[in-house]
Structure formats: structure tokens, C-alpha cells
Amino acid sequence: MSSRKKPARNAPCDMRPAMRPEMRPDLRPEMRVFLKTQYDPLEMPPDMRPPRTVKTAYEIGLEMTSTSLEVTNAAARKSAETVGELLLGLTRSAIAGQKSKSDSAIFRIEFFIDMLLPPGRASDALLDLEDVYDRRWLPKYGLRAARLIFSSQAAGLIWGFHSQRITKWVGGTLGLMKLYSWLSGPRGG
Amino acid sequence: MALINAKGEATTADVYDSLADKLARVSFGAIYTTLDRMIDKKFVEVRKGEPLPERGGKARNYYRVTSGGRAAVIETQRTTTALALPSLVGAAS
Secondary structure, three states: OOOOOOOOOOOOOHHHHHHHHHHHOOOHHHHHHHHHHHOOOHHHHHHHHHHHHHHHHHHHHHHHHHHHHHHOOOOOOOHHHHHHHHHHHHHHHHHHHHHOOOHHHHHHHHHHHHHOOOOHHHHHHHHHHHHHHHHHHHHHHHHHHHHHHHHHHHHHHHHHHHHHHHHHHHHHHHHHHHHHHHHOOOOOO | HHHHHOOOEEOOHHHHHHHHHOOOOOEEEEEEEHOOOHHHHOEEEEEEEEOOOOOOOOOEEEEHHHHHHHHHHHHHHHHHHHHHHHHHHHOOO
């Protein structure tokens, strides 16, 4: 016994491929019209319309389609708004970035800091230097002197970091050399 | 001491500000080197902040004195006072 449910006669979603007029080029035109009207209730004359259930299903389908279109439009509008907001934010940050980096000398020094310091240290140092530059040095000393202070502080920062590493490395190497000479030297007496 | 005065977390710029108010010449390099040494000795803790809300936003470091760091400062102050006080009293009298 087959468990498959028999499709309703007039249900368009259950139309078998063999019965679809567009898949039967061999059909005569009148047969094609008959099949099309039989399986498409909206094409039928009012007196030949299918039972109410199918009609309701069609109406629900149409409603769902229109709702989904509305939802799609709303999503598109929302995404457009989001994209707009993102673009606006990017523009604002770019303007702010341009404003603080309008000085090309400062920009070049920042590039060197970015190149010569590890990423975590460079970002922190750049933020701090920019902060103090905008808030303290620029109003107090003017553009020229502030730029000079910025450069000297940046140079000191880079030198301090690398000299610390060199000192550590030299200290470690000297310690190893001492250990080696102690191990390979004359013992006992 | 600048970090202790900050009462909580402070950035390097805050440390610079508090030192620049009192000293003639302050270097960011010296501040970073000192902070690195203090971190190695566990006198100071560092926390990575949230990146700035922009493309390629940079993140800031926040420094905080540990209880060990506070104890070390108090101990240093006490030792300095104990060493300097007799000579200061002798010079005054």
C-alpha cells in the first residue's frame, strides 16, 4: 500500500510535469489552452473556478508574495540606510584622520613609528603622542616647536625600545659567555 | 607615583601629563622603558583597551599599579626617609 498522498486534482502546485502545457510541445493548441486553464485557476472563467480551498491557497500565496516583496524592500531600504551610516562614519573618521594628520611631517614620523616598533606598542605610542601633541604641545609651543618635540619624542621612543632590547641581548650573551668560560675553565687544584 | 596618583588606570599620556607638570623635561621613551621594567617586576599591570571605532582603529594600553607595586613604593619611601633623616637633622642642628 502506498503511503503517498494523492494530489488534489486542481492543485497547481501538484501539476505533474507531463501535464504542463509548456513541457508538451506535441499538444494541439486547444488542448494546450484546456490544460493551462484547468491548472491555473486565475485563467479560468468564473463559473469554472476551482473549489474555495484552492482559491484561498492562491490568495494566501499572493499575499505571501506581496509580504515577502515588502520585506525584501524593507530589508533593502534598511541595508541602504546601514550602508549610508557606514559610509557616513567612514567619511567622518577619514575627515578626523585627515584633520589630525594634515601635517605631513607628523604623518611621516608616524609611519616610521609604525614601521620600527611592534604593533601593540606602536598603536599605543601613536595615540599617546597624538593626544599630547594636540592637547599640550600645539597650543603651548606652536606648530613648528610642537612638530620638533613630536619628532624628538618619537626618536627617543624608538631608540629607547631598541636600546632596551640590545641591552637585554648583550646581557644575555655575556652571561652565557661567563657560564661557558666557568664550565670550560680549570677546575680543582 | 604618577600611576598611584591616577587612582585606577592611566595611559602613558596621563603619566606624561602628571610628570610634565612637575619636571622640566620628560621623555616618552623613558616612561615606556620604566613601565616595561615595572611590568617585568610585577609592580604594574597592563590592560589592552578597546580599539577606536574607526577603520584600522588603534587600541590603547591602560596601566595600573599592583598591590606589590604600592608596597614597594611605601618601602622605598621609608628607606629613603630613614637614610636621609639623620643627616638632615644633623645639618639643621
